[in-house]
Amino acid sequence: MKIATWNVNSIRIRLEQVINWLQENPVDVLCLQETKVVDIDFPKSAFESLGYHLYQSGQKAYNGVAILSRIPLTEVSSGFTPVLGTEDEALILDQQKRVITGVMAGIRIINLYVPNGASVGSEKYVYKLQWLKRLREYIGLLLQKQPAELVVCGDFNIALEDRDIHDPEGKANHIMASEPEREALRAILNLGLTDAFRKFTADAGHFSWWDYRAGSFRRNLGWRIDHLYLTPELYKRAIACTIDSTPRKLPKPSDHAPVIVEL
């Protein structure tokens, strides 16, 4: 079974590229982030023609997550509130559409678009840390349910280690690399999740995002911020995890590349 994650930076702009990629890479599940479209306007039929079921939580202009699955999902929900309850903070955080989950083949898929955070110390940075704290509670509660085998994937907007950054020097106060962000992510992983990519590849120089500016992709000046985290049984089962930079080479690409785990 293959499960992939891809921040497409607008599903409508990227539709043809995503369809073409799925034809070349017929994964069982594709988790999308930054769809940037309200549910009614999602280009649904193109994916249904390819044999995928679509589950989505979108909004106008920003954010938006979706799951495409060959097998229908069960127990689908979006946002924190179905798990954390409708208390004030979860309700406020759920105004931004960044979370969707569903179950297939005894595996719960959690698809995330973690807030970017703008810059260290900004209001958006505080929001990012607050969001990550609630995410930890959310995942903790889902781990207590069945199935407790989880694939937690998406655009985390965090490079956990220096080997995940092309130039880690002086990034201690940089968004996506600051210690409070890394600590928040480590606290989540301490619930019992492990990075699928690092099971197979230990060296630096592997990235999933490259800035549109300054020829960053051509020069491989990237960051590895898109992740697939697995619970122990799934981690044992994983036989490959790769980043496919092919679509990043196309004209008008997403700034992120898809990441695929094979179980």
Place this chain on the structure above:
DNA sequence: ATGGCTTCAGAATGAAGA
């Protein structure tokens, strides 16, 4: 480089992304 691209929204000397 406190913004070099890209997207959306809607009319900006824009906001947001990462």
